[in-house]
Amino acid sequence: MNAGRTARERARAELTEEIKTAARQQLATVGAEALSLRAISRELGMVSSALYRYFASRDELLTALIIDAYxxxxxxxxxxxxxxxxxxxxxxxxxxxxxxxxxxxxxxxxxxxxxxxxxxxxxxxxxxxxxxxxxxxxxxxxxxxxxxxxxxxxxxxxxxxxxxxxxxxxxxxxxxxxxxxxxxxxxxxxxxxxxxxxxxxxxxxxxxxxxxxxxxxxxxxxxxxxxx
Amino acid sequence: MNAGRTARERARAELTEEIKTAARQQLATVGAEALSLRAISRELGMVSSALYRYFASRDELLTALIIDAYxxxxxxxxxxxxxxxxxxxxxxxxxxxxxxxxxxxxxxxxxxxxxxxxxxxxxxxxxxxxxxxxxxxxxxxxxxxxxxxxxxxxxxxxxxxxxxxxxxxxxxxxxxxxxxxxxxxxxxxxxxxxxxxxxxxxxxxxxxxxxxxxxxxxxxxxxxxxxx
DNA sequence: ACAGAAACGAGAGCAGTGCTCTTGACAGTG
DNA sequence: CACTGTCAAGAGCACTGCTCTCGTTTCTGT
CATH class of the missing domain: 1.10.357.10 (Tetracycline Repressor, domain 2)
Known part of the structure; x- marks a missing residue:
C-alpha cells in the first residue's frame, strides 16, 4: 500500500528513519528523559519545528522508539x-x-x-x-x-x-x-x-x-x- | 552534636525538611524527572536561587530524596x-x-x-x-x-x-x-x-x-x- | 560589646528546552 | 498553467537548571 509510491512518500519514510536513528544515538548517550528534539534536529541539519511534520510530539517519537526497542x-x-x-x-x-x-x-x-x-x-x-x-x-x-x-x-x-x-x-x-x-x-x-x-x-x-x-x-x- | 544549636541551624534544618517535603509532593504528582526546583521554590514562597543554599544542585536534592526513600x-x-x-x-x-x-x-x-x-x-x-x-x-x-x-x-x-x-x-x-x-x-x-x-x-x-x-x-x- | 565573617533571600540573567504559529517555497495533480 | 497540499524556516511563548551580584541578617572571635 505504501511501498514508496511517490518520491515524496519515499523521502518522508527515509527521513523518518533518519530521525529515529539520530534519536537512538542521542538516547544511547544522554538517556531517555534528556532526549531533545532540538538536538536531534541540529544533528540532522534541520530546524526543530520541521520534526513535527514527522512526529506530532516528543511522546510520539518516544513511542516509536519504544516499539522499536521491544x-x-x-x-x-x-x-x-x-x-x-x-x-x-x-x-x-x-x-x-x-x-x-x-x-x-x-x-x-x-x-x-x-x-x-x-x-x-x-x-x-x-x-x-x-x-x-x-x-x-x-x-x-x-x-x-x-x-x-x-x-x-x-x-x-x-x-x-x-x-x-x-x-x-x-x-x-x-x-x-x-x-x-x-x-x-x-x-x-x-x-x-x-x-x-x-x-x-x-x-x-x-x-x-x-x-x-x-x-x-x-x-x-x-x-x-x-x-x- | 547538631541538635539545633543556634537558631540559624534550627531554621536551616527545618527549611531543608520543608524543601524535601515539597519535593516529595511534587514527586508524587509529576514524577522524578519532571521535578522542578523552580516549582518547589514557588510552592515555598521563595525564589529559586535560594534553594541552592540548601542543596547544591538538583542532583543533590534527588540524592536526599533517594536516601529518604530507601x-x-x-x-x-x-x-x-x-x-x-x-x-x-x-x-x-x-x-x-x-x-x-x-x-x-x-x-x-x-x-x-x-x-x-x-x-x-x-x-x-x-x-x-x-x-x-x-x-x-x-x-x-x-x-x-x-x-x-x-x-x-x-x-x-x-x-x-x-x-x-x-x-x-x-x-x-x-x-x-x-x-x-x-x-x-x-x-x-x-x-x-x-x-x-x-x-x-x-x-x-x-x-x-x-x-x-x-x-x-x-x-x-x-x-x-x-x-x- | 562590637567588628568581621559567614550565611541568607531576592532578583536579574544565561543558555537551554518542548511546542505553536505564521510565512514563503516547493511538488503533485487537474 | 493554476490549484492544492506538504514542507522547512523562523520567531516567539513559557518553562527549566543554574550563576552571579546585591544588600541584609545572623553568628562568632576577640
Whole structure:
C-alpha cells in the first residue's frame, strides 16, 4: 500500500528513519528523559519545528522508539540458538535477552525502567512487548509435547482469581499446566528484575559482575518451571 | 552534636525538611524527572536561587530524596509483623514492601526505576539500599537457627567466581548455606522485578490486579529458599 | 560589646528546552 | 498553467537548571 509510491512518500519514510536513528544515538548517550528534539534536529541539519511534520510530539517519537526497542529485543531473543534441548534453549534465550540489554542499556531502560512522566504508553506497544514472554511460553509448550516438561510436585495449582487470570496464558500454551504457567510469570519477572538490578547498578557490591550469577539463575529458573 | 544549636541551624534544618517535603509532593504528582526546583521554590514562597543554599544542585536534592526513600522502604519492611513463624514472617515482609511501593509509586520508581540521566548515585545510598536484603538475610539466619530452614536438595552450591561473590553474604549470615544465599539473591531480584512490572504496568493484561499472584509468588519464593 | 565573617533571600540573567504559529517555497495533480 | 497540499524556516511563548551580584541578617572571635 505504501511501498514508496511517490518520491515524496519515499523521502518522508527515509527521513523518518533518519530521525529515529539520530534519536537512538542521542538516547544511547544522554538517556531517555534528556532526549531533545532540538538536538536531534541540529544533528540532522534541520530546524526543530520541521520534526513535527514527522512526529506530532516528543511522546510520539518516544513511542516509536519504544516499539522499536521491544521489537529489537524480541528479535534478539527469537534469534537465540535453538538446539532442541529445552534447558539449553531456555538458557540461550536468557543469555540473548541479557546480551541485548547490556548492549542497549538505554533502550532497555526505556522499556523496562520507570515510566516516563506524563507519558502514557499506547495500546500499540503491548504486542511487541509480549514477544519475549510468548517465546518462553512456546518453548515450554514444545517441551511439554516432547515430554521434557515435568510439572514440579511442589508447584501449587492456581485457584480463585489467579486461576482465572491464568486462563489467558492457557489459551496461548494449552498443554502447559496452570501451575507451571504461574511459575512462568514468576520467572519472567525474575529475569527482568535481575537484569534491571544488574543494569541499574543495584547489584554493585554483591553479584557484580553478574555473569556467573546470571548463568546459575537461568539454570535454576529452568528447573523451577519444570524443564529437564 | 547538631541538635539545633543556634537558631540559624534550627531554621536551616527545618527549611531543608520543608524543601524535601515539597519535593516529595511534587514527586508524587509529576514524577522524578519532571521535578522542578523552580516549582518547589514557588510552592515555598521563595525564589529559586535560594534553594541552592540548601542543596547544591538538583542532583543533590534527588540524592536526599533517594536516601529518604530507601530508609522509608527499609523501615516499612522492618515494621512488618513478625510472629515467629519464618514463612509467615517472610510473606509479611514481602507484603510490607509491596504495600509501601504501591503507596509511594514515584518514590519506588526513584530508587528501583531507570537511573536518572546524568545522575551518579553516591556511596551514601548503598547502606540505606541494603536494609531490605539485610532484613531477609537476618530472617533466614534466624530460621536456620531454629531449624526451619531446610536447604533445598536441588539448590546447587556456588563454585568459582560465584562462590567468591557469595562470601560477602556469608559474612552477613554465616549459618545460611551458600546455595541458599544465591537463591536469596534470586528471589530478591524476583521480588523487585515483580513489583516493577506491577507498578510500571507490565503486567496489565495478564496478572493485573496482582494481589493473588503476589501472594502465590511470595509463598513459592519462601519455599524456594528453603523456608518451611 | 562590637567588628568581621559567614550565611541568607531576592532578583536579574544565561543558555537551554518542548511546542505553536505564521510565512514563503516547493511538488503533485487537474 | 493554476490549484492544492506538504514542507522547512523562523520567531516567539513559557518553562527549566543554574550563576552571579546585591544588600541584609545572623553568628562568632576577640
Amino acid at each position: 521489537d529489537a529485543l524480541g528479535a534478539a531473543a527469537e534469534a537465540a540458538p535453538s538446539g532442541g534441548d529445552p534447558v539449553d534453549d531456555w538458557i540461550a534465550v536468557y543469555a540473548a535477552v541479557r546480551d541485548w540489554a547490556r548492549a542497549n542499556p538505554q533502550e532497555y531502560a526505556l522499556i523496562y525502567g520507570s515510566p516516563i512522566s506524563g507519558y502514557q504508553a499506547p495500546q500499540t506497544t503491548v504486542q511487541p512487548a509480549s514477544r519475549v514472554p510468548l517465546l518462553l511460553l512456546g518453548l515450554l509448550q514444545r517441551a511439554q509435547a516432547s515430554g521434557r516438561l515435568v510439572t514440579p510436585p511442589d508447584a501449587p495449582s492456581p485457584s480463585g482469581a489467579l486461576a482465572q487470570q491464568t486462563e489467558v496464558l492457557v489459551a496461548l500454551a494449552p498443554d502447559v499446566p496452570p501451575a507451571v504457567l504461574v511459575r512462568t510469570v514468576i520467572v519472567w519477572t525474575q529475569l527482568f528484575g535481575m537484569l534491571s538490578f544488574e543494569l541499574f547498578g543495584q547489584l554493585v557490591g554483591s553479584m557484580d559482575p553478574a555473569d556467573e550469577f546470571f548463568a546459575s539463575a537461568s539454570r535454576q529458573m529452568a528447573a523451577f518451571v519444570g524443564l529437564s | 530508609d522509608a522502604l527499609g523501615a516499612a519492611a522492618e515494621a512488618a509483623p513478625s510472629g515467629g513463624d519464618p514463612v509467615d514472617d517472610w510473606i509479611a515482609v514481602y507484603a510490607a514492601v509491596r504495600d509501601w511501593a504501591r503507596a509511594n509509586p514515584q518514590e519506588y520508581a526513584l530508587i528501583y526505576g531507570s537511573p536518572i540521566s546524568g545522575y551518579q548515585a553516591p556511596q551514601t545510598t548503598v547502606q540505606p539500599a541494603s536494609r531490605v536484603p539485610l532484613l531477609l538475610l537476618g530472617l533466614l539466619q534466624r530460621a536456620q537457627a531454629s531449624g526451619r530452614l531446610v536447604t533445598p536438595p536441588d539448590a546447587p552450591s556456588p563454585s568459582g567466581a560465584l562462590a567468591q561473590q557469595t562470601e560477602v553474604l556469608v559474612a552477613l549470615a554465616p549459618d545460611v548455606p551458600p546455595a541458599v544465599l544465591v537463591r536469596t539473591v534470586i528471589v530478591w531480584t524476583q521480588l523487585f522485578g515483580m513489583l516493577s512490572f506491577e507498578l510500571f504496568g507490565q503486567l496489565v493484561g495478564s496478572m493485573d490486579p496482582a494481589d493473588e499472584f503476589f501472594a502465590s509468588a511470595s509463598r513459592q519464593m519462601a519455599a524456594f529458599v528453603g523456608l518451611s
